[in-house]
Each structure stands twice: as structure tokens, then as C-alpha cells.
Amino acid sequence: xxxxxxxxxxxxxxxxxxxxxxxxxxxxxxxxxxxxxxxxxxxxxxxxxxxxxxxxxxxxxxxxxxxxxxxxxxxxxxxxxxxxxxxxxxxxxxxxxxxxxxxxxxxxxxxxxxxxxxxxxxxxxxxxxxxxxxxxxxxxxxxxxxxx
Numbered sequence: 001x002x003x004x005x006x007x008x009x010x011x012x013x014x015x016x017x018x019x020x021x022x023x024x025x026x027x028x029x030x031x032x033x034x035x036x037x038x039x040x041x042x043x044x045x046x047x048x049x050x051x052x053x054x055x056x057x058x059x060x061x062x063x064x065x066x067x068x069x070x071x072x073x074x075x076x077x078x079x080x081x082x083x084x085x086x087x088x089x090x091x092x093x094x095x096x097x098x099x100x101x102x103x104x105x106x107x108x109x110x111x112x113x114x115x116x117x118x119x120x121x122x123x124x125x126x127x128x129x130x131x132x133x134x135x136x137x138x139x140x141x142x143x144x145x146x147x148x
Contacts, residue, residue, distance in 0.1 A: 011076045012038035012063060017094055018084035019046040026084065028053060031060035038063050040071040069101045079103075 016027045019041040027039045031054055039062060041047050047064035054062035065071040072079060079102060083094050 010036045010061065012036045012074055013076050015040065015071055015075050015081040016084060017041065017081055019050050023084040024050045027062060028057060028060060031062040034061065036061040038065055038071055038074045040065055040068060068097055072098065072101045
């Protein structure tokens with residue numbers, strides 16, 4: 001890939017770690033609303049499946065990155081990562097791994113069982129909250145529309 005093509009690519013505005021059924025579908029839903037997203041998972045095979053689904057569903061703005069440090073580095077700042085893994089020790093393990101590669105890791109809000117973490121300074125919390133709320137509002141609006 002030429003450097004010109006790399007410069008033209010849009011960096012993901014949010015990342016999602018955990019690509020079981022819910023994680024994969026949430027990532028695709030976010031991408032379908034036009035938000036560039038990066039996905040990561042312990043199992044590279046799930047990343048490949050998700051990337052293929054994004055291509056099949058209209059070449060959605062989704063990129064799969066198996067290396068955790070590269071995954072975090074690919075995100076725009078302030079970096080936002082949705083952690084969607086089994087509750088308990090798996091969440092703690094992912095948080096520990098992310099803390100090693102993110103500048104600052106601050107829990108911002110629990111949302112429908114999803115823990116959202118970000119690398120940002122506390123002074124940017126309100127700006128970050130608005131971005132996240134807008135993102136989830138679009139996704140939930142889409143879900144409500146489909147259910148009506």
C-alpha cells in the first residue's frame with residue numbers, strides 16, 4: 001500500500017475489544033452508521049470473520065487489528081475502547097492489558113453491560129461523553145426503528 005493511500009484512510013474513532021456475537025454485531029452496527037471502528041479479539045479468527053462481514057455488508061469502515069498495542073495506536077485521540085467480554089476476571093484481564101498500552105485508562109460509564117474505557121485527560125471527560133452518547137444514541141435509534 002502506498003503512503004498516499006495510507007494518508008487518505010480515516011482513522012478509527014472508536015475501538016471494540018471482544019468479538020463474540022454481541023461484540024461483532026455492535027461493531028458492525030457502529031460501522032454501518034458511518035463511524036470508523038477498529039476491532040480486536042483474543043482469537044484472530046474472530047477478527048477475520050468480522051472484517052469479512054464488514055466487507056460483505058457494504059465495505060463498512062471497520063478494520064481488524066490482532067495486536068493490542070497496534071489496535072490502541074490506530075485509534076484517534078482521545079482513544080475510546082468498548083470492552084465487550086464475559087463479566088468478571090476476563091474484563092479485569094483486558095483492562096490490565098489495555099492499561100499497559102494506553103496513556104491513561106479512566107472508566108467512564110457502564111452501558112448495558114458494556115464497560116467503556118478511554119485514554120484521555122479528565123478535562124476532556126465532557127467532550128468524550130458527548131461523543132460516546134451520540135454514537136450510542138445513533139445505534140440505539142437504529143435498533144428502535146428496526147423493532148417498530
